[in-house]
Amino acid sequence: MRVLGVDPGLTRCGVGVVEGVPGRQCTLVAYYVIYTDPGDDLALRLLHLDRTLTDLVAEHQPRSVAVERVFSQHNVRTVMGTAQASAVAVLAGARAGLPVSTYTPSEVKAAITGSGQADKAQVTSMVTRLLKLDAPPRPADAADALALAICHIWRGGTRSKLEAAAARHRGSATASQHRGKR
């Protein structure tokens, strides 16, 4: 199965596409880093992120999307942009009708390196070995996105199927709407 992983960020957003099945060798399909200019309007930045992610989903036709879960423990000033970028990523997958899973950074580290405390260099090194790459992916945001995709293939195959079934079951009856008009 093909998975598109997203390491969300407003200034730099990593995207990794990986093909594989649980317990087997994964292969790299492609990776990207989407940049937006911190000097631009928020609307333009989110729009660029949305369009690029939507295009990448359409191009690679993944079976599911995996997005890093944003934590409030992060730097409070940067967490806002990360939360907004993650919303755009989750939405890009959901709008394409794909199941979207989120993983915490330590879930990803544990899946890839065996330790939830691993540092960025260890994750990059393992991603390079696991995908049999000649050199580490650069920039590092891409390595984190690839790690997310591998983590989802190994850990999430079953989970995403269950989630997709649950989502179909709940359908659109998830929210009511209050309406007032004069």
Place this chain on the structure above:
Amino acid sequence: MRVLGVDPGLTRCGVGVVEGVPGRQCTLVAYYVIYTDPGDDLALRLLHLDRTLTDLVAEHQPRSVAVERVFSQHNVRTVMGTAQASAVAVLAGARAGLPVSTYTPSEVKAAITGSGQADKAQVTSMVTRLLKLDAPPRPADAADALALAICHIWRGGTRSKLEAAAARHRGSATASQHRGKR
């Protein structure tokens, strides 16, 4: 000019549509509160918010969209959802090709009540008077969204025109993209 104001929230998102020109009486067009179930998947919640906001923009054809700017001073646990909902709101306006402005809560309070320190009740009361409503809008999330729309009409008319011109000028040349493929 018609403005669609959004008080972003993941569980309750207020939307207010107001018609008016700077310095003149504003009139209510409609208001809404979009609810999503905290027990649902994030993807479903963001998707419902996106679809409803996109539909409301299409239905009311506003000239511009005003969204409350999210602050990191907020409760850190709830700020993540608010940031994600604000991203969806900003994106809904931007995808429709509309200029999107953001205002801080104190800018809105100052524009509506004359004081940036005003409480929720004072804002609701002024919105009710300014729009000549028979009763305060309920729930209160709707009043905040209407206040945003009024604030934008009064303060932002000129600003949004400048922003729109700037956005057109910058066009899509806002971001580069790194691509790696094997």
